[in-house]
Amino acid sequence: SALGFVAIGFAFMGVPQILTRFISARGRDEIVQGSLLAVICIIVFDTGAVLAGMAGRSLFPGLEDPEAILPQMSQELFPAIFTAIFLVIVLAAIMSTVDSLLILASSAVVHDVVQKIFHPDLSEHRLSLYGKLTTVVIGAGALILAVGEVRMIFWFVLFAWSGLASAFTPVILCSLFWAGTSRAGALAGMVGGFLSTVVWVLFFKEQFYDLYEMIPGFLVGFLLTVGVSLATE
Numbered sequence: 001s002a003l004g005f006v007a008i009g010f011a012f013m014g015v016p017q018i019l020t021r022f023i024s025a026r027g028r029d030e031i032v033q034g035s036l037l038a039v040i041c042i043i044v045f046d047t048g049a050v051l052a053g054m055a056g057r058s059l060f061p062g063l064e065d066p067e068a069i070l071p072q073m074s075q076e077l078f079p080a081i082f083t084a085i086f087l088v089i090v091l092a093a094i095m096s097t098v099d100s101l102l103i104l105a106s107s108a109v110v111h112d113v114v115q116k117i118f119h120p121d122l123s124e125h126r127l128s129l130y131g132k133l134t135t136v137v138i139g140a141g142a143l144i145l146a147v148g149e150v151r152m153i154f155w156f157v158l159f160a161w162s163g164l165a166s167a168f169t170p171v172i173l174c175s176l177f178w179a180g181t182s183r184a185g186a187l188a189g190m191v192g193g194f195l196s197t198v199v200w201v202l203f204f205k206e207q208f209y210d211l212y213e214m215i216p217g218f219l220v221g222f223l224l225t226v227g228v229s230l231a232t233e
Contacts, residue, residue, distance in 0.1 A: 003211070003212065003215060007162075007165075007212055007214045007215050007218070008158075008161065008212075008214070010165050010169050010214065010218055011161045011162070011164055011165035011169065011214065012042075013165075013169045013172060013173065014164060014165050014167070014168030014169030014170075014171075014172050015161075015164045015165070015168070016104055016108075016164070016168070017097075017100055017101055017104055019168075019172075020104065021034065022034075052069070052070060052073065053069060055073070056069035056070070056072070056073050057069075059073065059076075060072060060073070060076075066154075067153055067154060070086075070090070071083075071087060071090075074086045074087070098142075102135050102138060102139055103135070105134070105135075105138050106131045106132075106134040106135040106138065107131065109134045110127055110130045110131045110134055111127070114127075114130055115127065158212070159197070159201065159213070161214070162197045162212065162213045162214035162217055163194050163197050163198075163217070165214050165217070165218060166193035166194055166196060166197045166213075166214060166217025166218050166220070166221045167189075167190045167191075167193045167194040167217075167221065168190065168193075169218060169221070170189050170193060170218060170221035170222035170224075170225050171186045171189045171190055171193075171221065171225055173222075174186075174189070174222070174225045174226065174229070178226075178229075180229050180230065180233065181225065181229050182228070182229040182232045182233065184228050184229070184232045185224070185225045185226065185227070185228040185229030185230075185232065186225060186229075188224040188225065188227075188228040189221045189222065189224045189225030189228070190221065192220050192221055192224040193217050193218065193220055193221025193222075193224070194217070194221075196213075196216055196217045196220035196221070197213040197214065197216075197217035200213040200216050200217065201213050204216075
């Protein structure tokens, strides 16, 4: 468990929705300031989330859905007006994250798959139309999972986080700090890192004391990136 919590931090170096902020920065100073502010905010927010979870587990030990602990605490411990304000703040944060992820996902599907692989000569109108349709499909799929009877949202978040970290973080680190990283090595690291997280969850996780899949996925992605890059020099 301790290794798993520590490993979650590796994903921040490779998730696309965070990297796009660095890419859109106007200069080095803005990157440094933004990084410092982001670290401070993450420490504050994550500390509050952990402490709230610990308090909720102590106050409501019989709660059926652990993911509802914050709304339950606000409803039981604060006046109705504060509960409403709290829920609006949480929903605003969720919507702010969801819309950026939806746009990022639809852009990746349309530009990196449809346009680059199948239809390089698509017009901007068609790209825009396919992007909107992709956004609707992904959003509908997420909605179906969210309203299902089986509450596995946090599990999906951790699994997606591990897949992103295993696929991108080793490649990005190698690309930044090692000039020998090759295109073939980067592709092998991304594909192998992601697939290893899936294989670990399906076949090996229970046998190794529920070791978080990001750890073996990161190691496989890193080794493949380095190994294939050396082999293709």
